[in-house]
Amino acid sequence: MELIEITEQGLPARAIEDFPEIAMEVMHSTAKQYKKTGYKPPWIGYLAIEEGKCVGNMCIQDTPTEQRNRNCLLHIS
Numbered sequence: 001m002e003l004i005e006i007t008e009q010g011l012p013a014r015a016i017e018d019f020p021e022i023a024m025e026v027m028h029s030t031a032k033q034y035k036k037t038g039y040k041p042p043w044i045g046y047l048a049i050e051e052g053k054c055v056g057n058m059c060i061q062d063t064p065t066e067q068r069n070r071n072c073l074l075h076i077s
Helices: 021-037
Strands: 002-005 045-050 053-060 072-076
Touching: 021 045, 021 053
Parallel strands: none
Antiparallel strands: 002 045, 045 053, 053 072
16 A cells, blocks of 8 residues: 655645545545645645555644644545
């Protein structure tokens, strides 16, 4: 499995062959989240790619600090 960055514009960092509609929704939501929390790689959203197909996503809510940890959300279909 490979993780492909969701860019600040809400697009995959590179072309993906099989791209389900739900991935478009995830990228749109991720771009909205970036506007709230900022775009701070590597603490961003990713698409999970396996054999050229988008099979899930991962999103880190925000940059961790010494005072707080952050949630990492992972969805694989």
